Amino acid sequence: MKRLLSLLLVLLMITSLLVACSSEGDKDKDTKDTKAATEAAKPDEKPDDKTDDKTDDKTETKPADNGEIDRSKRIKIGFAISNFENENFAMMDKLLSAYCEENNIEYLTRQHNSQSAEIMNCLEAFGSAGCDGIIFQNSEPDSVDTTLDDLAEKGVKVISYDADVDNVTGCWVCSNYATGEVIGQCASDFINNTLGGKCEYVVMNSQVVFMQERVQGIMDTIAKNCPDSEMVATAKILLGDAVTTFEGFLVAHPDIQVLATGYSACATNIIETWVPELQRQGKDLSQYGVFTCDCTNKDLELMYDTKVNGTSILRSTVDLGLKVFVPMGMITQLEGAIRGFETPYTEKTQTFPYDAVTFDNLEETAEKYGVKLG
Secondary structure, X not given: OHHHHHHHHHHHHHHHHHHHXXXXXXXXXXXXXXXXHHHHHOOOOOOXXXXXXXXXXXXXXXXXXXXXXXXXXXXXXXXXXXXXXXXXXXXXXXXXXXXXXHOOEEEEEEEXXXXXXXXXXXXXXXXXXXXXXXXXXXXXXXXXXHHHHHHHHOOOEEEEEOOOOOOEOXXXXXXXXXXXXXXXXXXXXXXXXXXXXXXXXXEEEEOOHHHHHHHHHHHHHHHHHOOOOEEEEEEEEOHHHHXXXXXXXXXXXXXXXXXXXXXXXXHHXXXXXXXXXXXXXXXXXXXXXXXXXXXXXXXHHHHHHHHHHOOOOXXXXXXXXXXXXXXXXXXXXXXXXXXXXXXXXXOOEEEOOOEEEOOOOHHHHHHHOOOOOO
């Protein structure tokens, strides 16, 4: 009997141990399963490294299953630009609107006239409207830095157009000084090859900060290449003041032959008043030249008139890719950041091309953009 009792006690102890081991194993398994489920439920994210620059958006992107983008969820994007009267900005708006309509994106627009307070209002309005992403022309980068920080904290993806800043998803910028050098080189070639290297010229500046760097490139290049010519006037203006300011220059300096400027609307508005006055005075238009940027349809048409009919004086412009490359790149990069798919724009900052459009490649450029000349 004593031996039987001992055997039963041993069996009872073994059974207890087995039950305890089984419970611990189940507990470990449950813990691991719970942790795995929690990790799977989390979105992809990097560790919170407080030493990193919080403004450097490093959002990881990945293609959707089977290589297809999941656009079942409707998102909202805002686009803010200085004004929609500008031909290229109107074209951007058209392209972005069509893209959003095709890809289940609600599309909002505002204009800010390059005024810092209005830029801030646009950003805040888009944030209040629940935008998932914003593209905006950032002509006053310092004044909106705090607003951009607030948007970043809320998870809003932002593309800064015209200024390279830290606290955004992407920046699309022009090498402004280099662009100015291209404009200045075209003007210099005309001065040296047509005007014998000597003339009076003006460079129309801007109150918009980023444009001033472009204008500096123009000034430096002409001064270097045409030492016998004289810049008789310049002024930092708003677009609406371009014509009256230039007319004032002509009163003081009636022998001006060349105008160089960093943006198209300034140039084309002046041409529309300057050319009729030159024609009224019986001047030879071949001795006058305007040099600008932005490659608008109107630029191409005026250049064609200058080349073929001699009835205008616009001799070159610069193609910054504003007609297709920049707007489609910005919206693709932004949607990719929101929806989490890969795009070709792996670097945060993208630089515009700055290709001179001259009489030599005028027709080729017009054909590229579907602009009918003549």
